[in-house]
Structures are given as C-alpha cells and as structure tokens.
Amino acid sequence: MSAILEVKDLSKRFGGLTATKNVSFSLESGELTGILGPNGAGKTTLFNLLTGFIAADSGSVLFEGQELRGLAPHKIVNRGVARTFQLTRPFLGMTVLENVVVACLSPRARDAHDKEARAQELLDHVGLGSKAREPVETLPYGDLRRLEIARALATQPNLLLLDEPFAGLGSSEIEPLAQLIKRLHREQKLTILLIEHKLREFMALVSRVIAIDFGEIIAIAPPAEIVRNPRVIEAYIGKTEAAHASA
Amino acid sequence: MKQLSIVDLSGAIVVVALLALAPVLLNSNYFTGVLTVCVIYAIWAASWDFMSGLTGRENFGHSLFIGAGAYTAGFLATVWYANPWYSLPTAVVVAVAFSLIVGFPTLRLRGPYFALAMLSASAIMQRLCLIFWEYSGGEEGLYGLDPLIQSPLHYYWFVLAILVAAVAILTALAQSHWGLLLRAIRGDEATCQAAGINVTFYKIASLTISAAFAGLGGALYAHYQLQVSPPLFSVVVSITVIIMVYVGGIGSIYGPALGAIMLTLLTELLRTFGEYRLWVYTLTLMLILFFLPNGLIAPLWRRLTERFR
Numbered sequence: 360m361s362a363i364l365e366v367k368d369l370s371k372r373f374g375g376l377t378a379t380k381n382v383s384f385s386l387e388s389g390e391l392t393g394i395l396g397p398n399g400a401g402k403t404t405l406f407n408l409l410t411g412f413i414a415a416d417s418g419s420v421l422f423e424g425q426e427l428r429g430l431a432p433h434k435i436v437n438r439g440v441a442r443t444f445q446l447t448r449p450f451l452g453m454t455v456l457e458n459v460v461v462a463c464l465s466p467r468a469r470d471a472h473d474k475e476a477r478a479q480e481l482l483d484h485v486g487l488g489s490k491a492r493e494p495v496e497t498l499p500y501g502d503l504r505r506l507e508i509a510r511a512l513a514t515q516p517n518l519l520l521l522d523e524p525f526a527g528l529g530s531s532e533i534e535p536l537a538q539l540i541k542r543l544h545r546e547q548k549l550t551i552l553l554i555e556h557k558l559r560e561f562m563a564l565v566s567r568v569i570a571i572d573f574g575e576i577i578a579i580a581p582p583a584e585i586v587r588n589p590r591v592i593e594a595y596i597g598k599t600e601a602a603h604a605s606a
Numbered sequence: 607m608k609q610l611s612i613v614d615l616s617g618a619i620v621v622v623a624l625l626a627l628a629p630v631l632l633n634s635n636y637f638t639g640v641l642t643v644c645v646i647y648a649i650w651a652a653s654w655d656f657m658s659g660l661t662g663r664e665n666f667g668h669s670l671f672i673g674a675g676a677y678t679a680g681f682l683a684t685v686w687y688a689n690p691w692y693s694l695p696t697a698v699v700v701a702v703a704f705s706l707i708v709g710f711p712t713l714r715l716r717g718p719y720f721a722l723a724m725l726s727a728s729a730i731m732q733r734l735c736l737i738f739w740e741y742s743g744g745e746e747g748l749y750g751l752d753p754l755i756q757s758p759l760h761y762y763w764f765v766l767a768i769l770v771a772a773v774a775i776l777t778a779l780a781q782s783h784w785g786l787l788l789r790a791i792r793g794d795e796a797t798c799q800a801a802g803i804n805v806t807f808y809k810i811a812s813l814t815i816s817a818a819f820a821g822l823g824g825a826l827y828a829h830y831q832l833q834v835s836p837p838l839f840s841v842v843v844s845i846t847v848i849i850m851v852y853v854g855g856i857g858s859i860y861g862p863a864l865g866a867i868m869l870t871l872l873t874e875l876l877r878t879f880g881e882y883r884l885w886v887y888t889l890t891l892m893l894i895l896f897f898l899p900n901g902l903i904a905p906l907w908r909r910l911t912e913r914f915r
Contacts, residue, residue, distance in 0.1 A: 410800070412796065412799070431799070431804075432796075432799035432800065433798075433799045433802050433803055433804050433805065436799070436800060436801070436802035437802050441800070441802075442800055443800075444796070444797070444800070448794045448796065448797045449793075449794075449797070450789070450790045450793035450794060450797065451793055452789065452793065453786075453789065453790070453793070457786060460783070460786060461786060461787060461790045461798065461801050461803065462801035462802060462803075464783055464786070464787060464801075464803065465801055465802025465803055466802065467802055468802070474783065510797075510800075510801055511800070513801070514801060514802045
C-alpha cells in the first residue's frame, strides 16, 4: 500500500479565525477513513481546501504524488478527487439522469462515449436506476445523497470525499446508504474519506479516524481507540450524550 | 438528447411560411421594412437567450455586440469602400472579439459583475462614438452604406433565412450536451465544478456564440437602414431585447425570436394610438409579465401541443 493523498501543514485563516491549522495526514490507497469533530471544528473547510473550493494559505496537498494546491476545483476533479456536498445541490429543472449526465461530460469521463448509458449505469449502481426519468425535484433526501454519489462516481475518482452523507437521514435510510459506501469501497477499491456526525454508523464504517478540533488534528487512530482518547473525549464525545451509546 | 418532435417542426414550418408570405400578400414596401426589423430583432433576442437564458447570467449590454456589428459594417462601407458582403463575416469577428474582452475578466466572477460590465461597456462605446466623432460621425453616425440586396422583399427573405438558420443552430446547441451544461451552470456553479466541468470556459464560449449572432444581426440592420448611429449601442436596445426574451419565454430560443417579432409588430400597430402609444405598449407588457411570468409564446405553445406529444 502506498499513500494516495499526503497533506502537509495545511493552514487557512479567515481574518482572525484559524479554520485549519497545520493539518498533516496521509491516506493509504484503498483506505476508508473518517474525519470526526464537533460542529465548527473545520471539517468542511478541510474538504474545501482539499478540493480547491477554498484556497489554502500554506501547506501542500499531494495527490498521487502531484500538488493539488492552487488548482481550480474542476481541475482537481479531473485529477481524480471527487466530492459530495453536505447540503445536496442537484440541478433543478432536470431529470435525475440529466443530473448525472452533466458529470459524465467532464474531461475525465471522456472514455464513456454514450453519456446517457453511462449515467444510467451509475444510477443503477447506486440504486436509483428506476427513477432516472423523473424530475430531480421529486427525490427524497436519501435519494439525493445517492444522486450526489452517482454524480461524483461519474468523474471516475480514485479518491472520494463524502461530506456528512448521513446528515438529515432517517434510520431506515442510513443503513442502505452505509451498505452502498461499503460496497464502493470493497468492490471498486475506492479510497474514501468521509466526514460524519452520526457516531454509531461512522465507527462501524471506517477503519481509521482523524479527529479534529478548532482546525487542528488532535488524534489519528482506529475507531476503537479514538473513543478512548482523552483529548477526543474532551473535545467531542465528552460533551454529547452519544458517547455512551456508541462507546 | 431531446429529439425535435413532428409537432414542433410543423409549427416552425407554418410560422416561417407565414412570415415569408406575409409581405407578398400585403404587398407594401413599408410593411416589408417593418417585418425586416422584426426579424432582425428576433435574431438579437434568440442570441441573447442562448447565453443569458440558458446560463442565467443576464447580459445587460447586448447592444455592445449589436452596435459593434453595425459599426463594423459602417466603417467597411464608408472608410474602406469594401464590398458590402464582407460586412457580415467581419461583423461576426469583431463582435466575438468584444465578447472575449468583456467576458474573460468578468465571467470568472460570480455575482452581478458580468451584467454590470456589459452594461458599462455598451454605454462606454456609445460615448466613444460621440467623443471620436471625426471617425465615427458623432451623433449623425455613418451613412451611405450600400444595401446587400437591392429588392427590399429579397433582402427580407435573406434576413429571414438567417433567422431560421440562427434559431436552428442555437436550438440544436441548446438541446445538445452543451445546452445541458449551460443549464447546469444556471442551476449551481459549485456543483458543476464538483462534476469536473470548467464553468468559466462554457460561459465564455456561449457568450462568444451569442455575440457572433448579435453582431451578424447588427450588420444586417446597418445594411437595412443604410446608416449606423450611436443609439445602436444604447441601453434601450439591450433592455428592449431582454423584454422580448421574457415575453417570448426565456430559455426556449424560438420563444424569444417570436416574442421579438410580436412586440416589434405591436409597436408598429400602436402608431394609430399616437402619443398614447408608449402607455398602451407599457401597459400590455406589464399585463403579460404580471399574469404570465414565464412568458407568453413558449409556454403557450407547450400547452397547446401537450396532447399531441
């Protein structure tokens, strides 16, 4: 196994607020890693820094040995790093299929000649195949998350970043979505980094956890150890009732 | 992508046939002239709709491209005494150059910068025409252009053929994967970027296509009026085009073209109202946009033909 992503000393300040401070970590190829941290800890900012939606002040992001920092978001996607958004943002006024076709038109997806067929294939894969012709407005929240994943997969990523995929979902929707993420990881050997709040599902899914507080990494460990880490407990778990439930 | 339905195609053939035959049946040079102006406005409205209607980036200075095309024709005729047929391709090139100059710095940004930049660029060009009056003819403009085709009826048919080609090309593009991307940009730019799409490239490219047809229409207008003057660059022209698009049904290409024809005809018919003309015109517009915020023509056509699809 080799490192697919190496983040070194990544920092970002917004005025007086340090959103990300000297963050360094690396992801092994094929790993399923989670980012844990209380609200406002800087998890989404870190995603935005990795994917070029926000420009970092200093540090470096090496993906497959190449620097991503300074590249425009669409270029980073075409290098093989895809992301989903915490708040799903489908293209309204289009069908479910058309939403995925858009991503099939990216330069990285040029091998797929029949864009509609490719999009349909991806929708089948995430379990939305039967809803391809429906207007995207009719999809419930859980399906929108699947659509986000299908759109991200259309760009044929080597690294997939999922921003709170379970947020706002009911328990009946969480389990099948977790199964989908596991399947992507297992069958396609996809390296996945995900942010999550829902501790129980999160801990069952990932093999390693990066814990963040106030923009800094406070611990990197397997899930079983992270819940016993005193700094993590202090920053996050100690303050929530979920601690006992998940530990 | 979407296939052109038989219903749409027959509708288009009927409308074009009516437009082509109208001046023959009415047999008046005045009316042929009115229709020529109608059709040129239709080219402008359809070209505005392709960029702004699809991407949602409203261009408040389409007159920049219209004026650039028209003045190109004017300069070629009065300074270089060029063959008038050179006007059309040259006007396209000049309008595209203008679109790149304004588009490159402003279409990378979000927010109202593009709309404001287009508005100011057209206003600046109108001022420059007055400041450099020695070259541009000032208020009087340039005159003495040669007509492309002597017979007004034949020229009208020529302009109509260009409109049909323009609407066909722009509709084909709008219904292709390109059009899908432009509509996606209107939806959410960040999601487009996350889908690996170079949003800036598509916005600039669609602006150049829009400018090309607007400039072509400008040159056709110049060779109809046989003169060009600074009001071609005015905000009034841009706003008129935008109103035509909204009345026709934004984003549909054919709707704005027909909206332009309808409103230009309406302006002419209202001449009988004398000084109350503007009142009636404005009131009609307000009623249409109040009761039909999605426009009149394209939504109406969709509703009429729903059962045949």
